[in-house]
Amino acid sequence: MKRKDFLYLSGMGVGAAMLSNIPVIGSPVHIEDALAPSETAKKKQMADVALNTAKSKGASYADVRIGRYLNQSVITREDRVQNIANTESYGMGIRVLANGCWGFAATDRMDNDSIARAADLAVRIAKDNAKLLTEPVQLAPQKGYGEVSWKTPIVTNAFEVPVKDKVALLLEANNAAMKAGASFINNSLFMINEQKYFASTEGSYIDQDIHRIWPNFTITKTDKTTGRFETRNSLAAPMGMGYEYLMPDSSTVLNGIFSLFTTRYNMVEDARIATAQLDEKLKAKPVEPGKYDLILDPTNLFLTIHESVGHPTELDRVLGYEANFAGTSFLTLDKWKSGNFNFGSKIVNFVGDKTQPGALGTVGYDDEGVKCGKWDIIKDGTLVNYQTIRDQAHILGLNASQGCCYADDWSSVQFQRMPNVSLQPGKNKLTPAEMIKNTEKGLYMFGRNSYSIDQQRYNFQFSSQLCYEIRNGQIAGMVSGAAYQANTQEFWNSCSAICDERDYRLGGSFFDGKGQPQQVSAVSHGCATTKFDKVNIINTARKI
Template identity: 40%
Template sequence: MSISRRKFLQSLAAGLLGGGAPLAAATSEGRSSRREEAARLAEAALDAARTAGAGYADVRVLFSESEVLSAREERIENVEVSASSGLGVRVLVNGVWGFSSASVLDPAHASACSRSAVEMAKSNRALATQRVELERVEARIDRWRVPIEQDPFSIPLDQKAEELLGINAAARAAGAPFCRSFFLFVRQEKFFASSGGSFLEQLFFRTYPRLTVTATDPGTGRFANRSSFLPPRAAGYEYIRLHDWKQEARQAAEDASRKLKAKPVAAGKKDLVLHPTNLWLTLHETIGHSTELDRAFGYEAGFAGTTFVKPADRGHLRFASEIVTVMADRDQPGGLATAAYDDDGMPARYARFPIISRGRFENFQMAIGQSRWIGLPHSNACSFAEGHAYFPIQRMPNISLQPSQQDVSLEELIAGVEDGVYIVGDGSWSIDQQRKNFQFGGQLFYEIRKGKLGEMLRDVAYQSTTVPFWNACDGLGGVKEYWLGGTLSCGKGQPVQSAPVSHGAVPARFRGIQILNTGRGI
């Protein structure tokens, strides 16, 4: 333990008065009192950890709020408003981790958490196969927040409900008999303190709007769905306010109706053009998860699986064609994993690195203590815990496919296809435990003939293996085609944790990919 409690509080006060990015809401009495409360809890927990014998300790204090409103046709189905708070203490004792948490925020419980975490670490020594070796993390006192224009929690619930019902009404007026819509909002204040002297305050906002329309054919009993393409974002209510939802609803209703009349796809090997609304999910599952270092060492084998990528592949594996570069980051505007620091207290600048550079696999994602497994000096800010009661584990930062350096349009990619399929929107998917063999669907499918978009198709899925698939990529859209997708609920770990992550992508063309007709099971 490298800093005294008196020095910790003195440096904390100086830093919060004079340093860090200002929080718009931090000047309020409520924000200040939470910061002071977190500082008292951190002091108690770190003192107790040091006294109990920990060589390192960190504390996370979280205040979380969420709202979910959902509507179906002409009625509001559900309104949920919730809030939670708590703290988690992680300690390292003789190279072994221990962890404990509490939902009661007072110094006595914080101290008890530290003592419990130390006891857990000591009990775990008999099971530990190797000691955890931490790299040095620079001490920082800082504040940061997701930049937003309008706090979604300041908008009255009845106004949000009216917006949802208006979306449904627009879809039904356009001919869709069924429409579901929802808004999800999350606000989370996260305080991090470590025995190394860091005290970090971060404020996150996440907003997720969605609609799904359903068209039916009473004669055949068939139905077709089309959901909105707007992904969750690190944003405020302006993300909803600035989108033309009525137009989205009308278009979704039209698309769903057309899907009922679409012709079945002919199975076989074809060229494939994927819109980024579809490709972000393929990127997530095949590249994002396969390049997690804990998977490569078998730490996720019991739940989320392992990976075909081996430590020896770093710098050698030809993962994709030469035009493919995939970057990690924590600074992309609107990114769900964007932050100033990860949950190990590592600065975001460490999270900007190439995973794949010009087709070659370069870097794994790592949490603190994992870099030594492959002989590297430090991790790369890839740690996250879902809440105060969860141990931080390796999780994805934002991971994005980089655009072409040329100004290539979607139309140009399609023009280079004689016989193929164009897919928009994400759908059902399946991938094996090593992130190798996969099958992905979508929402909208179109035939490509002689460089032109043709009729709408149905019952389409594409099937491949990760490395051959990415090596079959021979065309990427330019920067004007870039689009940021993502998910709030990437699952991993035992007990399972959900993590928010964004993935940027551009339209991409792949040659000779197996297309399945899911309606006939071929």
């Protein structure tokens, strides 16, 4: 389990043995009750109580978020169910500007008197904060949209699928792995539904229904002769989709090295393939340290994008507002102002995009009521922009927010969070097979594994679930212990080839932590298979 995943799971109280003493976020709920829809008219009435109270108490601006957050987790191991949990959290967060300063208060008591008291408290907090203010908040202009709605374009609501069907799928995958020779398998399925209603004094009343899903497993195989063991995690990406993600169709493609899942995920087949690959891992020779051309599958590269591109282009990190949790950024404003800071090679183009179908960070409107869109962050290898929210836009001379505001709960203050940050595919036709053919000495990596990056998001080290050696344009077998080391600028400048859009896929982090108190969000990173020249490879293989 990786650090970011654990940080969220440790708050969910999913009940697996390793998490048995962790408290639950939200209250346990029968899923049938949770599926009952909330009335939009009632939410508008409650929002207006908060907005009118805030204005009457002296707020120059106010916004309201009414949130209903549903979480379901199903966890199994081998032939048994370890835990099934449904939780619901419901309440209202009220944010105001008064005397040029922010104030915030929240309540889970949804009667008019309690809402009015919370709005009054938010204004009083803002006025008290203003006594210490050195510079008033500057909000980018934002028009009101009236009454609008947006919904993740799902086919099947995962919360409506019977739990017994989900358990059956996980146990079928477990059985496939055990029959193929696995020693152990832990298998889980996480589903989230955010029902969010936003209203502001600018005239927006926005109703959104957001869905995410993440299937995941870890398979272990032990060599009983030597005592050595190897593991392989699922290569599935968490997605902003419904349960249709777990219903394989003709878009599922398999080849001899790995499973490629485009818009559907075949968990049972992945479990079989993973178990067979563990035989190769147990026999794999240690990698020889040195310089290699590195080919990274999207199942690996997405995490490197997240850490070395996504986080350092968060404007609050750049400004030092976010430092305690995972540091600041080497991409300081002077580099952006120069207009010619060389981030990567000419073929490197990154966009922020909150509209991409299937991505975890995709919504219609952010938590400040800003309509979401797409923009360049790295253009032809040059740093051209960051990620902003309304009270940051003026720092970059922007006349509008980029829609990067998010809060993980109604009781949390919304702040700047990462959009889907993606590497654009190559413009020339190129397949992974052709990329391999053009490589004399290289490594081909799949799946996220261990990683480390410094507090300015500059020097890093990443490894993989699977690593294959390439010799003279052909796969020569699996190697163990390989990890690539570089600094961000050096790494992206070594990018020499990117497969075209036919190979473009999403990866992502379902539970990405940031802030104090910590909040978690979900974000995707798209890319195609990508090649980097002469990257430093070290051997991290353990010795028995």
